[in-house]
Amino acid sequence: MSSLKIHDTQALDALTGGAFSAPTSGERAARVREWLAGEPSAEQMQEVFRELSARDKGAARLLRERLDEIKRAKGQEAIAAEWSEKARHLLAQPRLNIADALAWQRDAAKAGAPLSREPLAGVKTQLAERIKGIEDLQNRVQVQREAAVLLAQRIEVLSTKSWKDAQLAVEALRADVPQWQAQAQALLDDANWGSVDARFPPLLEASRSQLQVVWDAFQTALAQATAAADDANAPLPPVPVWADELRQARGLPPESAPPKPPKPKVDPELKARANQAVSEALARLEQEVAQGHGKATAGAANALRNALKEHGRLVDDKLESQAHAALGAAGEMEGWQRWRADQLRQELVAKAEALFETVPAAAPPAPAPADSEAAAIEEAEAESPAATPVPPAVVRKPRLGGRKMQETLRGLREQWKQVDQGGPPNHALWKRFDEACNEAYKVVQEWLDKVKSEAAEHRATRLALIEEVKAWAAAHEQSESSDWKGFNRAIHQFSERWREAGHLSEKAFAELQPQWKEAISHAAAPLERAQKESVERRNAMIEEARVLGEAPMLRIDAVKALQQRWQAEAQTVPLDRKQEQKLWDAFRKPIDEAFSRKTAEREKASAALSSRDRAVLEASKAVEEATASGDAQKIRVAVAALEQALRGGEAAAAPAPAAAAAPGEAPAGEAPTAEATAAEPAASEGEAAAAAPARPAPKPVIAMRGDDRPGARRPEVAATATRPGGRFEARRPGGPGGRDARDDRRGPPRGDRGDRFEREDRGPRLGDAAFRAQREAQEHAQAALRKLAAQAHGEALTQLMAAWEQRSGEQVPSHQELGKVVSPQVRQGWIQALGKAAGGDASEALLRLEIAADVPTPGEQITARRALQLQLLTKRHEAGPQETWGTDVAKVLGTGFDAGAARRLQAALKALLRR
Template sequence: MSTLKTHDTQALDALTGGAFSAPTSGERAARVRDWLAAEPSAEQMQEVFRELSARDKGAARPLREKLDEIKRAKGQEAIAAEWAEKGRTLLSQPRLNIADAMAWQRDAAKAGAPLSREPLAGVKTQLADRVKGIEDLQNRVQVQREAAVLLAQRIEVLSTKSWKDAEAAAESLRADVPQWQAQAQALLEDSNWPSVEPRFPPLLEASRNQLQVVWDAFQSALAQASAAATNTEAPLPPVPVWADELRQARGLPAEAAPTKPARPKVDPEVRARANQVVAEALAKVEQEVAQGHGKASAGAANALRNALKEHGKLLDDKLEAQAHAALGTATELEGWQRWRADQLRQELVAKAEALFEPVAPATPPAAATENTAEAAQAEAQAVSPAAAPAAPVARKPRYGGRKMQETLRALREQWKQVDQGGPPNHALWKRFDEACNEAYKVVQEWLDKVKTEAAEHRAARLALIEEVKAWAAAHADAPQGDWKSFNRALHQFSDRWREAGHLSEKAFAELQPQWKEAIGHAAAPLEAAQKSSIERRNAMIEEAKVLGDAPMLRIDAVKSLQQRWQAEAQTVPLDRKQEQKLWDAFRKPIDDAFNRKTQEREKAAAAMSGRDRAVLDASRAVEEATASGDAQKIRAAMAALEQALKARDDADAAAAAAPAPAPSGDAVAAEATAEPAEGEAAAAPAAPAKPAKPVIAMRGDDRPGARRPETAAAGRGKFDARRPGPGGRDDRRGAGFRSDRDDRGGGFRGGEREDRGPRLGDTAFRAQRDALEHAQAALRKLAAQAHGEALTQLMTAWEQRSGEQVPSHQELGRVVTPQVRQAWVQALAKPGAGDASDLLLRLEIAADVPTPAEQIAARRQMQLLLLTKRHEPGPQETWGTDVAKVLATAYDAAAARRLQNALKNLLRR
């Protein structure tokens, strides 16, 4: 099986051009990309991905992306085929509803269909052309209706003029009316005519009938007028103006105007009711006109007209005149509203057309013209731009997808509001709609991109949910020891979910419960461990309360409990707020106990002795001297602090004056003193103790292999180590050594120790300790500065051969004796001569400082030479003399640097 797998890997490596055998991940990824550029089959890519992902996921990433792209493409092809079939079904219907066509595009985009690619792009274009054709047909119906009204008005106006003018204008009408009829018939024969809205066919039919009736009546009256003009016996035409003209031509008197018949008597109640109805309609018209409501005033005017038609015969003359005046005012307002609405529409059209801005063409450089002929042609076009063909002006959208969508929505809402305030204008609407549709292409592209990204984000989130489920199944039965890694993995899953991209509210509401279920199942082991950890921490909090309430605070128990808490906190992680809350509850009783202890200590420190106060004052004086930077003041303050530490106050001095118990063994007994009676003199001082036996130092032979001398036998006294102790055993400590302390704690009974005075308080002890540390650090710093200045001064003295400039003995330090300094001064008194190379090497060996690279071999040779001269003094012993010899030579900057580096270490010893 292993051999077969190796053979498959070799074959795949040969197939991919060495993607498996490449030494680094980057080379493997590069060879995979090169192989993908050759467009292999999906089966080959799947097989290579399966083998390569187990070895190198980074190199297999291009394969995974390519496979995901193929998978998405297949899914989109299926969706595209489905919606293409639906679109073709819509196109095949004889009657296409515009709403259905727009709903198809909207639903296809929601389903994630690739509308920008074939075959959906072609179906989308066909549907858009079909819808545009239907809308154009509906606009043409409205235009034809307006043209029919204009033709009827032309015919009606001719009835008010001479019949001869009408006869002259009849020729153009005989051409215009049939042409209109032909155009109307062409609309009926259009293939999109069955798809227009149901309200348009009746409008066109009514316009045809009305125009035909008016045209037939005009032709009949004109023919009758022509006959009456040639034959005086022929009847006059029914047109009053023409009849009067023909009557005058015959010499007949004009026909008297018919007298207005008297109004019949009407019941007063009926007349009052009619006046009330008309007055109410009149008041409504006047109110709407006063407020400037265009559509409302038009509706009120129509209501008033209907009331006049119904009750006009019963009205008073005054009320009838007011009604007609109000109707005239309403008509004027309607005209003004139309004008104002058209102005607003033109502004909206300008805004819609300004959604695209022209792009200035790039001016080609002069070097772009390759030959003289092309240059001449370009010059001719520049001189005569009218002769050159007009190039289409490139335009680009002013806004992005979302901003464009919001702008279009706002413009259409404004157009609707304008339509509500005035009559429609179809010509402006067509321009506005075309501009908005052109701008909507940007929105459509953006929506397609957003929907594609949303589909990818949804797929990524679903894959993440499956990954979390697989991870939870893999870690469900495994022993959970590292809970921090477990918690870190859960947080990483949560971060990936938050960063998985935007989804719509509906899609997010669908996936969020699945995610919560998966992540909750994955986090169940950690939640159980956290619950147990919280219980253990609560138990430790109770222990802390018990320790804090104890009269004596046990520091060891507190440290042990804190270590247990830290171990628990490092083992099982909790939420930050919850963990902080538990920690605060845990440390509160212990902090309270320590605070009580601190308060007690402060109370005890407040009642300090006179010695403590003196030590505190001396410590403050040391701190002030340290801040001044004066070495003399610092040493004086330190000496005063030492005196304060050795001093005793009155009470301590009285206690120190008490007699001490007599030591045992060979120790000299102290003189017994008794408290003198009142009025008696004090006893004589005790006799001085015998001086201790002097210690004689011995020097042994420290050569390698030498036999060390035996320790001289001690006297058979109290410290004889070989003398048996109590009980017959060897007491190695000696008979005079006792572990029993003096009752006062002042030392061993068997001997005397230095009297250090009573114990200091905590505040005074810490103050004197800190003051001494700071003072010593300051002195060391000042000493280093002084050494540096002294060395600089010494190098200057060497350069100028001036013995007077050699630093003083105090400035050089205690390691330089006066004899050595005098030798340095004498060396500078003579002119410089000689070589200082070997001397500098000896000084660098003595100071244990580095030697320049070019002198390392010479230094090693000198070290070997020094090893052969065992009885001669070494460089550490003769460095003062060596410095004098170096100063006797001529000054050299490099030699001065080496000498200064060596003296830095030597003067500090």
């Protein structure tokens, strides 16, 4: 048995794609989900669920949900089939009751039938179309009745005119009357005619018979009138107007009407009483008909009929005719209004029943899976789809909330009352309407109970808050608190809690609001007193600010102190934001006006320096233009002119000729040389350096203790040791910085320190625009000069490497291009080295050049460089690499050209030529 079970598990694992052999629960659930996406059969899902529920309840939940879904679907299919059969039974009946069709839809929705899916959607549409056809047929009956009345009126009007006019109009009537009859017959032949209301067929039949009688009589009378006109002996028609016209045409006098038999004489008093009673009933009926009140019209018509029954033999003929006409009009109106009132009632009933929607009830929580495998199998079998499908439970859920439901019910009941006033009542529809409204009112009642409980709770909360505020006010009434911000924060918190305490009725709120205002006013009284005193102090500070602002000399220290006092006051006592802003504006206004006057005076004073600023701006503009041209000579001349303008000289001074340029500068239009680039600093810095006394250059140290790697930062020990007053010399007794010179190092007394340095007279202060313009112009000029110098060095070195490669001394750059660091003799030595045959080794010369330039050496040459540095330490009296680098370059140029050696030589010369 155990082996059989293992075999089944392996088969199910293969079926589900490894859902049983997956190592984790998440992977098992994922594989079950993938397997379910393939739409397996219900039997397979049941088998997998039976085995998997004992192993992994989480993964088995997916199968349970799918099985439950299949079960619900089968249940809904059964319900749909049942209600579909009922709908088809209704449709198959020869006479369909509209109320039964509407009840089918309502009851199907209550039972949870899926009306939006087939087959119920189709039969629902068929029922709706059948109901619409019946209602349309009933409307057409009403229209046909009105058309029959109009045709009869046309015929009656012709009987009051000449027979010749009637003879002219008879052709149109011969077309209209049969057409009406055909339309009436089409109504009778309609498939839905058997389902119309029972009162409509008699109405249509009465209209048909009445119109046919009138039409037959009209045709007979017209035929007699035509025959009488042709034959003088023919009998006259029964129409009085036509008979009189024919009698006059024959030359006969008009026939007098036969006198009516006289009525028996009655008591005049009884006759007057009868006429009055019938007239009053007639007037009431006519008034109700005119206003369209169907219900009142029926009562008035019954009263008039009773009056005619009682006094008909005593009233006049004219009054009796008026009464019968009014009763006919009332009857027609009653029939139409009854139909219309029922339609309106049906709509109101549908609206009342639609206040709830039918939704499936939530499925009960699944029981906890059994621990044992046998219990899981029993549970799965009990929930198997093969079991009898149980239709899902449904619940009715309100569509509206409490308040909205109350307003809707009130509106529906008011509309029902208005319908009852316009037509006779319908007790069956009223019962349905009242039941739906009572069911919906349960939601309103529940909401009202909840509102009442919440209102009681909110009232209790507000009363407790009032008592809390009173207690807090009593505790802080006598305390002299300095934390008015905290006091104000507490008052605001109480106010926020009152606003958020919940809704109350108008009556309850009007009762509690005065108590709250009294309590919160009493609690805020200390703060209001402090705010009043603070406002008085701030007004005093505003007056002080006004006095300071009106003073001829603005005292900045007093203004700062006053502003600090204001800030301290504002941080101590809080005020209303608008009031505080208003006081602050009043405080700062006189001070701002004073500063504005001071600024205006300063600008007025600075206007006198506009000529110098203008000269500096023009010189700065000239420097920018020269910088944009890219000519080093023009840039230096423009910078010199700017320096002269800054010193207060003539801004438009003529530039110095090219011949008077500083040593090393290239003429205008030529590229700057390395010598010119070496003298790169700004004019002002150069002049300052020239004015300072030159210091003796210390002897460089070739090797020292510490980091001797190329490019490493090295402390200036030698310079510090040899600099007067340096660290080592200061320790030497009697030296410039020794103990004997302590008094000298202290310098002159403090009072005489102002004369230690003589500050250069730089003239009046520049304006902001001029200062910024000259600073930016100088920065741009220096950057352009550096860029040009770098370009010049790069071109010269490239040309030198090309001369080495081609062994051509003529291609060696000129003295000006190489710079002042390369003397003519050194350049001539390079040319001679290129003129000789290539030979020798340049490794040591390259190492010496890299040591002199302090540039990195390739990794494979590091050991040789350190060995060379040790050798140089032993030869202290020989010239170092910094002094012999020109000769070393000549040695390299004398050897054969090599790309690696050329890169090392170019890197070293790039650093050496900039010194």
